[in-house]
Amino acid sequence: MKQPPTKPNRPYGEIVNLLLSKKLLTKKQVDHSHRIRDKLKTSQNILEILKELKYITDEQIHQTIRDNILSLRIGDMLVELGLINEQDLLTALHIQSQSKPKRKLGEVLVDSKLLEEKKLLNTLSLQLGYExxxxxxxxxxxxxxRKIPLRHYESRSFIPLRIQDNKAVVCFADPLDNNAIRTVSxxxxxxxxxAISSRKSIITAIERLLPTDKTNKTTPNDDNAVTIVNNIITEAIELQDVSDIHIEPLSDRVRIRFRTDGVLVSYKNFPINIHASLxxxxxxxxxxxxxxxxxxxxxxxxxVHKESEMDLRVSFYVTVFGEKIVLRLLNRQSELLNIDELGMPRLIRKKFINDALDRPSGVILITGPTGSGKTTTVYSCINYLNNSETSIITAEDPVEYVIEGIGQCSIDPKINLTFEETLxxxxxxxxxxxxxxxxxxxxxxxxxVQAAMTGHKILTxxxxxxxxxxxxxxxxxNIDAFLISxxxxxxxxxxxxxxxxxxxAMPYTLTxxxxxxxxxxxxxxxxxxxSKGTGCEFCRYTGYKGRIxxxxxxxxxxxxxxxxxQRRTSHQIRKISIESTNMVTLFEDGIYKAAAGITTIDEIMRCLPRFSKPRKLEEIKRLAGE
Ligand SMILES: [Zn+2]
Structure with a gap:
């Protein structure tokens, strides 16, 4: 891995130099503050010390920055203000130099988690006087x-806020982007x-205002509601990766969002008066x-969609603004996955098949939170075990995918076909x-457990x-430890x-x-x-597409x-499992897939539990069978 270059020696910062040239400070004062810092062995930045010594005020610093913003480099300024350190800046500049097209430094700092976006925006707003x-x-x-042609909003980087004294106040994600300012002007x-706002909230605001559907403007009636509901469901079905549709009444509008790849994404907005008919x-x-x-x-x-039937589970939840409706799209698997296509690394898959699925009896448990793909795994196991000599029977709530040749039962408490009764x-x-x-x-x-004791193979x-x-x-x-084992x-x-x-996708250097x-x-x-996605139209500026x-x-x-x-603690049992069975942990499989450029470090941190220290990548690869 390439390391960023090491730090150069820079005695005074640019802001201090400007203050010196404006004679707001003397060289003696600056040297004095340097000596104090050396003596205190603190990492406090010089400007802070100068302020503490009452050599300079906040307002003088702000004014100087404002007067010279065009000649100041933002990175140096952030270092001098103590928001990032030199090493972070060098890392960010290094990442920036590798990006094509060249990304903004502020954006790189925020994306690499070297600086919180809120802190960056607050500083810019405070130092430069931006709202x-x-x-x-x-x-x-x-x-x-609408004064700006809609195509200009494609970059999702600004939004006009209001007109004030014949001037336009416009929010930018990067208020120092002179090109964008000129374009808008x-x-x-x-x-x-x-003015300043975060990129995420600019994107949300623009998507709310962009024209979406002509039904937006018409008055609601029943015919209209039928068409809108049909369109929403049809589009969700046709976008392959939507699992849920959220229809939410807010104070001023009905917001429709789709859960795509596990994350909610804004889809459309409708006037609030149409909510009742929807x-x-x-x-x-x-x-x-x-x-x-x-x-x-x-x-x-x-x-009914294109001659096939889509099963939807609907929930109405009463909120202060009316009923929030969530439609879950069942049988979403577009196809039954072969066990080899599930995404298990080679050696792990081999072990799973030989030592678990092919065993004549016993319980195989698939665990994870809702929406972790358990059902897909269960179905591909069933598919693997399904043959003319085997009798497979299921109790599901509900059946999500019909497979030829097995006896599937959908639980339905409404007609008293309960889980207990079925089992x-x-x-x-x-x-x-x-x-x-x-x-x-x-x-x-x-x-x-009982069924396994009597020689059955159980998948659950x-x-x-x-x-x-x-x-x-x-x-x-309260299941007996001996029975479980x-x-x-x-x-x-x-x-x-x-x-x-x-x-x-762009190569990404770890910070x-x-x-x-x-x-x-x-x-x-x-x-x-x-790697990391920088965001584009294809992925709706999320940087992600699909899941693994x-x-x-x-x-x-x-x-x-x-x-x-022996009722050991979970910590001990985990240690035994990792050491004696060569188990690759969730976190390690995540690292394995991120290191192959398939997913990001952020996703690993967001989704995976980390109970033990991961092994070296080389070791994980060996266990996974690379
Ligand atoms: Zn993209």
Whole structure:
């Protein structure tokens, strides 16, 4: 890995030089403050010390910066003001020099987590006297917004705020971007007063104001609501990676958002007066009570789309502004994944198949939070086990994907087809493989263990953080430790991480902070190729597109079983698992995939638990089978 160059020797900062040339300071005062700093061995910056010594005031510093902003380099200024250190600046300049097209320094600092965006904006606002507004929550006059041709908003880097004394106050993500200021000034034919807002809130504000649908302007009626609801659902289905539709009444509008790759993304806004008819229309579709508006409700619907049926689960939740509606798109798997396509590293997959799936009996647990891809894994296991000599039977809530040749049952409490009732009958069906949708209580856990004791193979899911957590939860459900250790053969923990957008991926150099966050040193990550998406239209400026699962596969051996029976602590059992079974942890599989440029360090930190120190990348690669 390339290291950034080392720091040069720079006696005075540029701001101090300016203050000297304006005779607001004397050389003697500056040297004095340097001596004090050396004596105190503090990392406090010189400007702070000069202020403490009352040689200079905040206002004099601000004014000097304002007068000379065009000649000051922002990076040096941030160092001098003590917001970042020299090393961070050099790291950022290094990243910047490798980016194409060249990115703004402020942006690089924020993206690399060297500087919080809020701190940067506050400093710019304070030092340069720019107004700071969180435009996401500001009222923006649509007429002023439309004074600028819409194509200029493609960069999502500014938004006009208001007209004031015949000048336009415009919020920029980077108020020092002279090109952007000139563009806006020309387009509006006005002098521009720059103000500051975060890029994220500018993007949100623009998406709210961009024209989305002609139905936006029309008055609501029932026909209209039918069309809007149809359009929303159809578009969500056609965008392959949407899992949920959120329809939320706010104080001034109805906001529609889609959960895409696990993250909510703004889709459209509608006038608030259309909310009641949208809600009624959806209630008709999912057979909920139309008259009921004060209680939470749920329902289901089959939505016909291009000759196939899409199953949607709907929930109405009463909020102060009306009913918030969430539609979950079930059977979202576009195809049944072959076990080889799941995304398990080669050696881990081999072990999972040989030592777990191919075993004649025992419990295989797939764990993880909601939306971690457990169902996809279960179905690809079923697919692997499905053949003419095997009887497979399921109890699912609900069936999400119909597979030819197996007996699937959808739980439906409304007609009293409960989970308990189904599980009581399931073993009488003479199955080889039993699939229990989810272990949710002691009863279902007992059914799983009992069935395994009598020679069945059980596949099921469980809500736990990691593989060891799965074992311990079974213990906490009062299932005998001996029974668990003799029936559970394998626990898979998993998560879905967002993949870097292929259209805007850039090589990424780890910062000292990244190493700290990972708990690793540069020599632990030899031959790693990290990347990051800079954001483009293709990925809606998120830098991510699609998702990839990461796995932690624990195949129990004698050592782990002993640890369990002796009721060792989770820390000890984890240590035994890692050392004696060569288990690759979730965090390590994450590092493995980030080092291959598939996902980012940020995603790892956002999604993966870190219970133990990761091994060297080289070692992880060896265990994964590279
Ligand atoms: Zn992109």
């Amino acid at each position: 700071y507004t969180d435009v996401e929550f500001a009222k923006i006059d649509e007429n002023i917004f 020309n387009a509006m034919n006005m002098t521009v007063i720059p 809600s009624s229309r959806i209630k008709v579709l999912c057979k909920a009570d139309i008259a009921e508006k004060r209680r939470h409700q749920d329902g289901r619907m089959l939505f 009581r009958h399931i073993v009488r069906q003479d199955p080889d493989v039993v699939v229990i949708g989810e272990i949710r209580d002691r009863f279902s856990a007992e059914v799983a 899911t469980f809500h736990t953080e990691d593989s060891i957590g799965g074992l311990l939860r079974l213990l906490n459900m 003799s029936t559970v053969v394998c626990i898979v923990a998993q998560r879905l991480l967002r993949k870097i957008c292929p259209q805007c 000292p902070k990244d190493f700290l966050r990972l708990g690793m040193k540069p020599e632990h990550l030899e031959n790693a190729h990290f 699962p990461v796995f932690e596969v624990l195949v129990l051996n004698e050592d782990v079983r002993d640890g369990l029976i």
